[in-house]
Amino acid sequence: MEHLFYYYGDAKNISWVIQSNDSVTEQNREHVNIYKNKISNLQSKYIALHIGLFWGIGVFIIKNEDTIKIKCDDKEIFExxxxxxxxxxxxxxxxxxxxxxxxxxxxxxxxxxxIDKSENLAKIKNKCK
Incomplete structure (x- = not known):
């Protein structure tokens, strides 16, 4: 199966969106206290990518050997x-x-x-702000 995976993070929150066929799953989390306001926005984006993938696997949206197109709005992370x-x-x-x-x-x-930041569904859908 193919998935589109969007992720976003800032100093307080992380979020991700997984699009698979006709379904869209959105998740938002506040950072745990050890990270909240102690990490950079860049570090938070890596946490969002890691936790979002882990969560997607854990709830069986993402399965072994699936294809994932990770939509990245940060050139530094992309490179x-x-x-x-x-x-x-x-x-x-x-x-x-x-x-x-x-x-x-x-x-x-x-x-x-x-992708352009304006195309990042996880940033647009982030309800933790």
Whole structure:
């Protein structure tokens, strides 16, 4: 099955939207206290990507060997995730490790698409603000 995956994060919240065939699932979360107002918006976006994928797998929306088109509205994340370059931020590198681990364990076929911020459904649908 093919999924479109949108994600968003800021200093207080994360959200994601998974579109699959005719269904759309939206989720919003406040950061847990250890992260709330202590991480950058960039770090939060990596958390949203990681937790959103993990959640999608956990509720059986995303299954082994599915195709996921990850819609990324941040050029820095897009370039980092589509290359072998390392981030200087240890927090981001740990999230990247866990994201790649999920992708590899579940044999997901992943494509990253760079989109405009105005097209990010997870940012538009973020109700935690």
């Amino acid at each position: 980092h995730m589509t290359s072998k370059l390392k981030s200087k931020d240890e927090f981001i590198e740990k999230r990247t490790f866990f994201i790649n681990q999920l992708i590899n364990q579940r044999k997901l076929k992943v494509e990253f698409d760079l």
